[in-house]
Amino acid sequence: xxxxxxVTKSYGTxxxxxxxxxxxxxxxxxxxxxxxxxxxxxxxxxxxxxxxxDRGTVTIDGLDVSKTSGDVLARRLSILRQDNHMTAxxxxxxxxxxxxxPYTKGRLNADDRVHIANAIGYLxxxxxxxxxxxxxxxxxxxxxxxxxxxCQDTDYVLLxxxxxxxxxxxxxxxxxLLRKAADELGKTVVLVLHDINFASWYSDxxxxxxxxKVAAQGPAxxxxxxxxxxxxxxxxxxxxxxxxxxxxxxxG
Amino acid sequence: xxxxxxxxxxxxxxxRQVLVLLVLGALALASIVLxxxxxxxxxWSFILPFRGKKLLALILVAxxxxxxxxxxxxxxxxxxxxxxxxxxxxxxxxIQTAVAYFLGAHMLALMDPNIAFAIQLVLMVGxxxxxxYWLFVRSERSLYLLILVxxxxxxxxxxxxxFMQRMLDPNAFQVLQDTLFASFNxxxxxxxxxxxxxxxxxxxxxxxxxxxxxxxSLGRPTAVNLGVDHKRAVVILLVIVSVxxxxxxxxxxxxxxxxxxxxxxxxxLMGTSKHRWVIPAAVLMGIICLVGGQxxxxxxxxxxxxxxxxxxxxxxxxxxxxxxxxxxx
Numbered sequence: 001x002x003x004x005x006x007v008t009k010s011y012g013t014x015x016x017x018x019x020x021x022x023x024x025x026x027x028x029x030x031x032x033x034x035x036x037x038x039x040x041x042x043x044x045x046x047x048x049x050x051x052x053x054d055r056g057t058v059t060i061d062g063l064d065v066s067k068t069s070g071d072v073l074a075r076r077l078s079i080l081r082q083d084n085h086m087t088a089x090x091x092x093x094x095x096x097x098x099x100x101x102p103y104t105k106g107r108l109n110a111d112d113r114v115h116i117a118n119a120i121g122y123l124x125x126x127x128x129x130x131x132x133x134x135x136x137x138x139x140x141x142x143x144x145x146x147x148x149x150x151c152q153d154t155d156y157v158l159l160x161x162x163x164x165x166x167x168x169x170x171x172x173x174x175x176x177l178l179r180k181a182a183d184e185l186g187k188t189v190v191l192v193l194h195d196i197n198f199a200s201w202y203s204d205x206x207x208x209x210x211x212x213k214v215a216a217q218g219p220a221x222x223x224x225x226x227x228x229x230x231x232x233x234x235x236x237x238x239x240x241x242x243x244x245x246x247x248x249x250x251x252g
Numbered sequence: 253x254x255x256x257x258x259x260x261x262x263x264x265x266x267x268r269q270v271l272v273l274l275v276l277g278a279l280a281l282a283s284i285v286l287x288x289x290x291x292x293x294x295x296w297s298f299i300l301p302f303r304g305k306k307l308l309a310l311i312l313v314a315x316x317x318x319x320x321x322x323x324x325x326x327x328x329x330x331x332x333x334x335x336x337x338x339x340x341x342x343x344x345x346x347i348q349t350a351v352a353y354f355l356g357a358h359m360l361a362l363m364d365p366n367i368a369f370a371i372q373l374v375l376m377v378g379x380x381x382x383x384x385y386w387l388f389v390r391s392e393r394s395l396y397l398l399i400l401v402x403x404x405x406x407x408x409x410x411x412x413x414x415f416m417q418r419m420l421d422p423n424a425f426q427v428l429q430d431t432l433f434a435s436f437n438x439x440x441x442x443x444x445x446x447x448x449x450x451x452x453x454x455x456x457x458x459x460x461x462x463x464x465x466x467x468x469s470l471g472r473p474t475a476v477n478l479g480v481d482h483k484r485a486v487v488i489l490l491v492i493v494s495v496x497x498x499x500x501x502x503x504x505x506x507x508x509x510x511x512x513x514x515x516x517x518x519x520x521l522m523g524t525s526k527h528r529w530v531i532p533a534a535v536l537m538g539i540i541c542l543v544g545g546q547x548x549x550x551x552x553x554x555x556x557x558x559x560x561x562x563x564x565x566x567x568x569x570x571x572x573x574x575x576x577x578x579x580x581x
Contacts, residue, residue: 050473074479081473087331088469088525098467102479106463152478 007056048079099151283544314538321511509567
């Protein structure tokens, strides 16, 4: 269980995340949605200790994120950010191997090799595993990073806009994969999403943020409603039920 | 099938890196032998210690500059910045000048050079630590801002040293000048013993955190995600960099682009950014450039030109190409 209490972050005078208290249940897929600048990514960065908070605490299964050693947390929780700029020149396999670093500190054993091969296979990257990252398309690179995070084999997997750079096919594939990771491997997946229809289709819980605060939260079925969504995005959003799924229409 | 291909590629890649390292090692060894023997006239009991001292100093300088540059680039997560471009060695000169200025020439002349060096080293580690801590630990900054900050700092430190040197009384200046005029031709070997000891110590610390280096080169967010105590690792590495820069600057004076040249060649020749390949390649490249280049200039061209000019020219070219390529992207 991830519990945030009164988490606050300001840049200068503008408060980006304003006293957010949330309880994210263990297991399942939770999506964080909301307009640009609502503080979604900042909240995720603070939960995953990439960013320090001005006030408040975050605990993961009772471990205080700002007090627990990075080493211990790296075996509980993994985070993937939107932009992964790096100068290192690595092959896909090299990158995915880093997912085992929290366990073995660079000395890979046979067990690690199995994890690495599985993660690469899971993301359909086996044919590309010897290629350098700078020779891949944006979507392939994104999948390589997700493979690294899966290879880290943590209970909690946090992803900041994992569908960036992905076409429809791979976006769907990514969401299916995350769903499968939650259902079959028992992972807790928390992700920031912009596409509310993907959120509706694949998540169990949805948290909506606006102006640095939690505007609404609940099971996906209760969140995908015209009145809730229109209030969050300040625009007219209609919701239709198609084949048992709630689909929002907001194109004009 | 695909797996077999990958395995084959990996084996080929491995042998390529080993092969390149072997060639570099052979070239470095050849330069060392030539440096010691070429044009030797007179008694060996004089030549060997005389040239040997200089050789040891050049090797230490090559090692210090190559390792400090690669480490710094890993910390800064960037292939253009080097300690010297960011003004590290000008800072060292400034500290040397300030010590002479505030302690006075007689103190400096009386003091054991090793102790004076130790004082300067401590000051250097402290100041550079403070200065570069906020540049690299606090947040991610734009590359161009960093280059600009580095150039401004370098000029600022140099002007400040020049200003203090003008204010010194002539006697004190004389003493200071002795330590400042080191170059590849005129290596300051008084500090050789203590320098080797310090570099060995720094290398030992580096050895113990070897596995962190590759993870750091993935960038801060990924390194933190993988459980690296990023702040601690960066601070320790910056201290090691400061120590290495101090040693090389004390021995041969400031070298702006040499580090960039050898580090870039290291990355290029190895085709990967794994530190266990890049660092040895950069060090060997440094030894070839310094020892081989010095042999060539001293014995073949009989000092018609200075090695530093050629190396700085090549290094400067690499720098300009990198900045332009970065801008084009």
